[in-house]
Amino acid sequence: MGNSEIMVRYLRRATLTGLASAGAYERARTSRWRRERLLILCYHGVSIEDEHEWRPRLFMRPECLAERFELLRNRGYSVLPLAEALERLYADDLPPASVALTFDDGGYDFYKSAYPLLQQYELPATVYQTTYYADYQQPVFNLICSYMLWKSRGEVLEPAGRVPVRQRMDLRTEESRQSVVSELMALSARENLSGRDKHEIACRLAEFLEIDWGSLLAKRILHVMSPREIAEISRSGVSVQLHTHRHRTPLDEELFRKEIAENRKRIREITGSAPTHFCYPLGNYDGQFLPWLRQEGVLSAVTCDPALAAGDSHPLLLPRLVSTSAQSMSEFEAWLSGIGHMLSRRGKRRRIPRAALDCQGGRLGFPSAR
Numbered sequence: 603m604g605n606s607e608i609m610v611r612y613l614r615r616a617t618l619t620g621l622a623s624a625g626a627y628e629r630a631r632t633s634r635w636r637r638e639r640l641l642i643l644c645y646h647g648v649s650i651e652d653e654h655e656w657r658p659r660l661f662m663r664p665e666c667l668a669e670r671f672e673l674l675r676n677r678g679y680s681v682l683p684l685a686e687a688l689e690r691l692y693a694d695d696l697p698p699a700s701v702a703l704t705f706d707d708g709g710y711d712f713y714k715s716a717y718p719l720l721q722q723y724e725l726p727a728t729v730y731q732t733t734y735y736a737d738y739q740q741p742v743f744n745l746i747c748s749y750m751l752w753k754s755r756g757e758v759l760e761p762a763g764r765v766p767v768r769q770r771m772d773l774r775t776e777e778s779r780q781s782v783v784s785e786l787m788a789l790s791a792r793e794n795l796s797g798r799d800k801h802e803i804a805c806r807l808a809e810f811l812e813i814d815w816g817s818l819l820a821k822r823i824l825h826v827m828s829p830r831e832i833a834e835i836s837r838s839g840v841s842v843q844l845h846t847h848r849h850r851t852p853l854d855e856e857l858f859r860k861e862i863a864e865n866r867k868r869i870r871e872i873t874g875s876a877p878t879h880f881c882y883p884l885g886n887y888d889g890q891f892l893p894w895l896r897q898e899g900v901l902s903a904v905t906c907d908p909a910l911a912a913g914d915s916h917p918l919l920l921p922r923l924v925s926t927s928a929q930s931m932s933e934f935e936a937w938l939s940g941i942g943h944m945l946s947r948r949g950k951r952r953r954i955p956r957a958a959l960d961c962q963g964g965r966l967g968f969p970s971a972r
């Protein structure tokens with residue numbers, strides 16, 4: 603049995619019997635096993651107001667993010683830019699306890715709440731930027747509807763023709779509110795509504811719910827960064843990468859590749875450099891996407907399957923830990939150190955046909971030492 607396996611056994615036992623302590627974290631963090639692995643962290647939103655109360659698994663308070671950054675800085679973690687981290691992962695050349703920070707969607711909240719913290723802590727980060735709403739500076743339709751319904755939670759309302767919803771609007775549970783959002787989304791798809799039509803519906807919904815629409819717009823709640831803001835974060839070193847133009851992954855090859863191409867074109871126009879790293883919107887991946895991504899010149903793609911990436915991880919199916927405020931600091935630290943990975947149940951991953959997996963890091967442009 604190798605040293606790393608003994609370490610894993612020791613830690614698993616220590617943690618399961620409640621002995622996990624600063625000492626156990628330290629042993630895991632400085633182990634050879636951990637050194638050969640990269641933890642890619644995923645963040646979604648950082649609240650401008652109370653979004654973390656609406657979606658605690660998507661948003662966190664800036665104070666909570668700062669606490670996590672503090673821990674990264676003070677406990678000897680090596681936070682690397684994603685591209686460098688991946689190159690060094692596949693070259694078996696990672697520094698101790700390496701971590702890469704990624705933020706999904708490129709919302710205005712990133713610019714307002716996360717970007718200043720990244721600068722303060724001098725941490726490199728990647729933003730997976732969706733671009734449709736960057737040019738169309740209005741709140742993201744399904745999100746703003748869901749947020750406003752949550753703001754009116756507890757009420758039961760009759761739409762009575764004031765908003766295009768047939769069902770009685772029962773806003774008492776997350777599920778019943780989601781059913782109203784689903785009806786609006788179905789209407790939008792059925793009638794092929796334009797961005798302007800959807801904006802009009804959201805505005806009417808705000809009026810119906812007696813929510814100050816003007817104030818939501820002024821604060822740019824649930825907006826995507828503008829091209830000027832994206833250019834600014836890119837100039838100051840944030841890596842802006844692919845997340846599809848309209849935040850979707852069609853199952854049709856032509857449409858899928860169009861999403862990537864439009865997204866890449868827009869990011870290149872805004873930042874002056876061509877993105878080659880991709881994040882599956884909503885963590886939805888499928889084996890058939892892999893050859894399409896390769897043909898689009900994509901070097902890496904991340905999922906939301908929680909694990910540490912290793913030298914044998916497929917570069918287009920890289921695992922990532924979604925860091926949420928629902929996680930305690932000790933759970934977070936367990937993941938950083940590697941213990942979280944060792945103890946997690948990883949049986950539920952999607953099966954990808956072998957034919958789709960026919961390339962390893964080296965062939966995608968990562969020099970592989972193995």
Ligand SMILES: [Zn+2]
Nearest residue numbers: 706707883884
């Ligand atoms: Zn996303």
